[in-house]
Amino acid sequence: MVWADDYLSRWSVGLLRVKQEWLNTGRNRDLRASLKAGRRDKNLWLWRDAELSENIPLHMPDTDREAAFGNMSGQGRLNELFRRAQGGRIGRNSVRTMVHSRRPVDGDRLSATRASMRCRDGGRLKVATWAM
Structure with a gap:
């Protein structure tokens, strides 16, 4: 998982082994699935809220x-x-x-x-x- 916010100048990267039951099914054209909110704590953060170079x-x-x-x-x-x-x-x-x-x-x-x-x-x- 990757997250970044230019306004806050912060970023995070984590790893997650996903199980099918942890996913919401995609309803858009590309059928992407998202992680259910209750499973986001399973992420192993490699970098969490690290400093991002200022935009x-x-x-x-x-x-x-x-x-x-x-x-x-x-x-x-x-x-x-x-x-x-x-x-x-x-x-x-x-x-x-x-x-x-x-x-x-x-x-x-x-x-x-x-x-x-x-x-x-x-x-x-x-x-x-x-x-x-």
């Missing part, structure tokens, strides 16, 4: 998020993200969310963001190791 765009103030997503280009959205969400770690998933790119986000895009911020704001962007 930076989700937790930004509405005005900042709208300003960042309001840019037409992926580079513009990324620049605005780094300009508005300062003081913490911005992970690669947040970067990919802002860029909307099918190709991997590489160091060149982050270098362009760093150059843009240095020239425009006089600020500095620290880029850590980027592992794929």
